[in-house]
Amino acid sequence: MFEKSLEEELEAKRRAPVECLGMTFENDEKRREYFLEKLRERALMREFEEYRQSKQKQLKVSRLEAVCAGFKKAWQERDYATIIAVARKIPEKILQEDPKLLMWFYQAVTRTGEAETR
Numbered sequence: 001m002f003e004k005s006l007e008e009e010l011e012a013k014r015r016a017p018v019e020c021l022g023m024t025f026e027n028d029e030k031r032r033e034y035f036l037e038k039l040r041e042r043a044l045m046r047e048f049e050e051y052r053q054s055k056q057k058q059l060k061v062s063r064l065e066a067v068c069a070g071f072k073k074a075w076q077e078r079d080y081a082t083i084i085a086v087a088r089k090i091p092e093k094i095l096q097e098d099p100k101l102l103m104w105f106y107q108a109v110t111r112t113g114e115a116e117t118r
Contacts, residue, residue: 044069051086062090064098071104080108 018025025031044063048070051062067090074082087095087105095101 041069045073048073048086051089052082054089056089058091059089060091062094064094064101067094067101068098071101075104075108078111080112083108084112084114 014029015027018028018031020031023034025034044066047063047066051059051067052070067086070086071083074080083104087101087108095105
């Protein structure tokens with residue numbers, strides 16, 4: 001009897017499940033959030049890789065988000081040497097102020113059996 005208005009149709013479409021690259025998302029907004037987060041993680045990992053490959057003994061500038069993302073990935077991959085190497089390059093204050101970073105560092109040192117020198 002009554003036709004849906006264009007606005008109602010658009011709203012229904014926004015709420016409908018969306019399939020993208022073989023994955024199903026609750027709605028288009030959730031799909032967008034997922035891929036934006038993946039892009040953000042990728043950018044953070046590029047930055048972390050710069051820290052890891054840096055020849056400097058002490059980094060003057062490091063972004064906490066990038067260090068956290070890199071430590072998390074290295075931990076998942078059991079790459080404890082990377083955690084220790086980067087932790088020794090970042091300013092002591094950054095490591096001490098973030099409980100997660102400190103935990104990853106201490107656990108990496110424990111798992112490798114290295115002396116805890118900074």
